Structure formats: C-alpha cells, structure tokens
Amino acid sequence: MDRIRIVGGRTLEGTISISGAKNAALPLMIASLLTNETLTLENTPRVADVGMLLQILSHHGVDYSVDGRKPGDDPQASRTLHLAARQIVDITAPYDLVAKMRASFWVVAPLLARMGEARVSLPGGCAIGTRPVDLLLMVLEKLGAQVAIEAGYVHARAKNGLQGGEIHFPKVTVGGTHTALMAASLAKGHTLITNAACEPEVADVAACLIKMGAKIKGAGQPTIEIEGVGALRGANHSVVPDRIEAGTYAIAVAMTGGDVLLERAPPDLFQSALDAICQAGADVAVTNQGIRVRRNGAGIAPVDISTAPFPGFPTDLQAQFMALMTKAKGRSRITETIFENRFMHVQELARLGARIKLDGDVAHVEGVAELQGAPVMATDLRASVSLVIAALAARGETMVNRVYHLDRGFEHLEKKLGRCGAIVERISGNG
Ligand code: EPZ
Numbered sequence: 312m313d314r315i316r317i318v319g320g321r322t323l324e325g326t327i328s329i330s331g332a333k334n335a336a337l338p339l340m341i342a343s344l345l346t347n348e349t350l351t352l353e354n355t356p357r358v359a360d361v362g363m364l365l366q367i368l369s370h371h372g373v374d375y376s377v378d379g380r381k382p383g384d385d386p387q388a389s390r391t392l393h394l395a396a397r398q399i400v401d402i403t404a405p406y407d408l409v410a411k412m413r414a415s416f417w418v419v420a421p422l423l424a425r426m427g428e429a430r431v432s433l434p435g436g437c438a439i440g441t442r443p444v445d446l447l448l449m450v451l452e453k454l455g456a457q458v459a460i461e462a463g464y465v466h467a468r469a470k471n472g473l474q475g476g477e478i479h480f481p482k483v484t485v486g487g488t489h490t491a492l493m494a495a496s497l498a499k500g501h502t503l504i505t506n507a508a509c510e511p512e513v514a515d516v517a518a519c520l521i522k523m524g525a526k527i528k529g530a531g532q533p534t535i536e537i538e539g540v541g542a543l544r545g546a547n548h549s550v551v552p553d554r555i556e557a558g559t560y561a562i563a564v565a566m567t568g569g570d571v572l573l574e575r576a577p578p579d580l581f582q583s584a585l586d587a588i589c590q591a592g593a594d595v596a597v598t599n600q601g602i603r604v605r606r607n608g609a610g611i612a613p614v615d616i617s618t619a620p621f622p623g624f625p626t627d628l629q630a631q632f633m634a635l636m637t638k639a640k641g642r643s644r645i646t647e648t649i650f651e652n653r654f655m656h657v658q659e660l661a662r663l664g665a666r667i668k669l670d671g672d673v674a675h676v677e678g679v680a681e682l683q684g685a686p687v688m689a690t691d692l693r694a695s696v697s698l699v700i701a702a703l704a705a706r707g708e709t710m711v712n713r714v715y716h717l718d719r720g721f722e723h724l725e726k727k728l729g730r731c732g733a734i735v736e737r738i739s740g741n742g
Pocket residue numbers: 334335337414440441442443444445446447448482483484485486487508626627649650651692693720
C-alpha cells in the first residue's frame with residue numbers, strides 16, 4: 312500500500328491548477344445512463360473514484376473511451392470521457408460494487424427512469440457516519456415508484472414510467488437532489504422540488520441535463536421545477552472546477568505561508584471558506600487566472616466555523632480547516648452540522664501534537680506553537696488531506712499511510728504540492 316512522506320517546514324510558492332470536481336464528475340457520469348446517445352465529459356479529474364465508477368457503469372452497459380493526451384498537453388491535465396449507454400444490460404447494482412463507492416447508489420434514479428425498474432444494493436454505513444438513503448427513496452416514491460427493501464437491496468419499480476410530483480426535502484441532501492433531478496427529467500409531467508441542495512455540483516449536473524434536453528428551472532436555488540421529457544440526448548459538458556480541492560490548497564498555503572496562484576479556482580463557489588481563510592490571516596486576491604493566496608509574517612488567527620449546506624462552510628473542508636487551526640494563536644470552535652461522525656481526523660492530528668477536545672458536534676481547538684511529524688493514517692479522503700496540511704507545517708517527517716483515500720479524490724496531490732516547493736514523495740507499496 313502506498314504511503315506519502317512529507318518533511319514539513321517549507322512555504323508553498325508557485326501555481327497549482329485546479330482539477331474538475333470529483334463530486335460533480337460522479338453524478339454527471341451516472342447521468343450518462345439516462346440516454347442511449349454519447350455523453351462527453353471534459354475536465355474529468357484523474358482520481359480513483361472516477362476509475363471505479365467507470366467499472367460500475369460498464370457493468371450496467373455503458374461503453375466508454377478516454378481521450379488520449381495530445382502533444383503539448385499538460386501531463387497533469389484532466390481528461391475527456393465519452394460515455395454511451397446504448398443499451399442497459401443489467402438493472403442490478405450488486406453489493407460488492409455499491410459497497411466500494413457510496414455514490415454509485417445514485418444509479419437507481421436513471422435506471423428506474425429509463426428502464427422502469429432498478430435493483431440497487433443499500434450502501435450501508437461509512438467512515439463519516441450512518442448516511443441513510445431514506446430521502447432518496449422518498450424521491451422515487453413521490454415520483455410514483457413502488458419501492459421495497461429485499462435482502463439488502465432496494466427494488467424500485469415503475470412499470471408505466473415515473474410521474475411528476477412534489478418533493479419537499481426535510482433536510483438538505485446533495486444526493487437526494489441529484490436523484491430528484493435525474494428521475495424527474497424523464498418522468499411524465501411537472502415536478503416541484505423544495506429545500507433542494509444549492510451546491511455548485513447540483514447546478515452543474517442540472518446544466519448538463521439541460522444540454523441533454525431536460526427542462527429544469529431554478530437549479531442552484533432551493534426551489535427547482537422540472538417538466539419531464541420523453542427522452543434525453545447526448546451532450547458535451549465540461550465538469551465544474553473543484554471548489555473543495557481549491558479550498559484545500561488555499562488552506563495549505565494559509566498553514567505554511569507563501570504565495571500560490573490557484574489556477575481556475577472559482578471564488579464564488581467557496582466564498583464562505585475564503586472568508587474564513589482571510590480571517591485566519593491569509594490574503595486572498597481574485598485575478599482573471601484564478602485565486603492568489605498569500606500569507607507571510609504574522610501568525611494564524613483563531614476562527615470559529617460551523618459547517619452548513621452551500622453557501623455555508625462546506626463539511627468537505629472542515630477537517631482541513633481544523634488542521635489550520637491547530638497552529639492558530641488561540642482557541643477556535645469547529646462545529647460539524649452535516650455528518651454526525653466526521654471527526655475521525657482529531658485523534659490523528661493529536662499524534663502530530665494538536666490539542667483538540669471533542670464535545671458532541673463541536674471540536675475545541677487550542678492552537679500550539681509547533682506540530683511534530685509522526686506516522687498517521689485516516690479513514691476518509693478529507694481527513695487524510697487534513698493530515699497532509701498539518702504535516703506540511705510540522706517539524707520533521709510525517710508518513711501518511713492509507714494513501715488510497717487521497718487518491719480517491721485528489722488528482723496528483725504530491726506533484727501539485729511538490730511543484731510549489733513542498734518536500735513530499737510517494738513511497739510505493741513495498742518501499
Ligand atoms: C455529498 O454526499 C458528497 N458526496 C459528500 O462528499 C459531501 O460531504 C456531502 O454531499 C455534503 O455536502 C458526493 O458528492 C459524491 P447528503 P451525499 O445527502 O449526497 C443526510 C467527500 O468527501 N441524509 O447531502 O451523500 C446525511 O446523512 C464527500 O467528497 C439523510 O438523512 O450527502 C447527511 O447528514 C463525502 N437521508 C445529510 O443528509 C438521506 O436519504 C447530507 O447528506 C440522504 C442524506
């Protein structure tokens with residue numbers, strides 16, 4: 312199993328190009344099941360989750376190809392995928408595939424909408440909480456499907472097709488909103504969604520569905536209206552830049568000090584995180600190439616944050632921001648409101664010398680003058696990258712184990728950081 316070795320203490324200087332968003336690429340790839348024509352997705356990140364989803368989709372009958380690199384192309388650049396579900400060959404998503412990647416549960420909506428039936432394994436719990444799918448099933452029922460749970464599988468049927476309906480989410484859910492968008496696009500009649508997720512990845516999926524012929528109004532806002540159509544067609548879409556990757560590197564620069572241009576980073580997509588990074592003492596400038604983040608001289612100021620659905624502070628940046636606060640001059644409070652168990656990084660940050668006390672959904676962080684390198688590991692990708700951020704500012708060597716978590720969601724992490732002066736290397740399995 313690969314590990315990443317980091318020797319802390321260097322500032323970051325240079326340019327990091329921001330990849331396409333993993334959390335938009337995955338539902339966009341799943342949307343290819345809605346049509347028998349080709350969906351082309353540009354700017355798809357080279358991360359392990361994308362590779363795994365390609366395998367899962369091919370199980371359902373999706374043929375895919377990946378564009379080769381042309382002379383002169385940046386070897387780090389994201390890639391273009393062509394996905395064609397001319398024929399759905401299997402409406403069942405088996406346990407061993409869904410267990411590998413939770414988001415693959417979302418195939419239930421396009422399979423049901425296009426084929427009138429889907430059998431998808433329940434995903435079960437994961438490292439950041441219990442993560443139920445009750446609201447996704449509610450969506451399918453509101454659109455006229457019969458849903459039964461049989462031997463660990465969700466069996467959804469709508470033999471005469473889905474019907475438009477009214478869907479009110481009691482809690483904001485990204486996956487629930489993706490499910491509603493995909494299913495309602497092929498349902499008969501009108502669907503009204505209220506308290507929808509406003510995350511940029513939801514708006515990106517809706518933008519692609521509209522190119523495919525869907526009639527959607529209001530995506531990116533809490534109220535969405537959809538007029539179902541009989542069939543969707545192929546389209547060409549470029550995946551929105553990854554606000555979580557951009558936020559992660561912005562926090563890394565705030566942690567180490569230095570001056571980095573985050574190329575193609577979209578400031579309006581993570582303004583709340585940028586505000587917190589500024590309050591912590593970094594300078595943030597928006598240029599026409601992206602966002603420039605700088606910190607020099609003065610130390611890190613403590614900042615309280617609380618995670619919330621978009622446009623609030625993203626849960627997917629909570630662990631990284633906590634890493635930054637471990638070196639702040641004073642105390643900060645970090646409140647996690649989205650997932651009940653997303654503090655698995657606390658114990659590992661403590662191994663680097665951080666002082667953090669947990670009290671329910673609040674972490675109290677007492678900044679320390681110095682962190683010290685140590686061997687660490689984490690149980691999910693955002694927690695893993697928070698350890699990388701802490702390691703970049705720690706004295707001595709940190710070995711981050713279980714690097715496959717990082718590979719699931721960060722494209723060329725060690726190369727991007729290495730080009731900015733960090734001492735970071737991947738040590739392969741037997742190394
Ligand atoms: C998406 O997960 C992201 N995953 C997560 O990114 C992200 O943390 C999360 O949205 C919140 O922004 C992908 O896009 C692939 P939710 P999702 O449904 O859709 C509860 C990462 O690190 N809920 O918005 O699964 C749920 O338990 C990850 O990249 C129900 O109660 O999240 C949570 O408390 C991890 N019932 C809240 O809603 C349901 O049926 C929000 O979850 C569904 C969700």
